[in-house]
Amino acid sequence: MNCDDGLLCTIDDCVPQTGECTHAPDPCDDGDQCTHDSCSQQTGCAHASVQQPGAITGDLFGADKATYSWVAAAGASVYDVVRGPLSALPVGPGGGDEICLGSTVTTSSMDESNPDEGAGVFYVVRGRNACTAPGTYGFGSGGTERVTQTCP
Helix, strand or coil: CCCCCCCCCCEEEEEECCCEEEEECCCCCCCCEEEEEEEECCCCCCCCCCCCCCCEECCCCCCCCEEEEEEEECCCCCEEEEEEEEEHHHCCCCCCCCCEEEEEECCCCCCCCCCCCCEEEEEEEEEECCCCCCCCCECCCCCCCCCEEEEE
């Protein structure tokens, strides 16, 4: 008995005792967390590599002036947050004037420290995942990428 339904995105099975055919969706899961798995009726299973996260966007401070939040970056599973004094701009590479506030899986971070009187601070965030190099901390007004080794 032939139970092949001719579709690329199903797992076809036949039960010889009853003559029944079953057709289950094929998840195309290759078991690799670093690929996005999909199935197309035209081409079958596809496994696209997870991409490096893009730059963080939509960043803003909360009304409490201690919560910093941003929009999730595609491909990011964790975020690194760096704080530094405005006097240390441009950002990087991290000569002791910047502080890594840590890593978070959420899209916000809280910093309850206060800058010195008359001084300000900057925050930069990058996305990371387990599959690629970390994303970027963004770009300065001249188009130069912000680079720091403050967070691992």
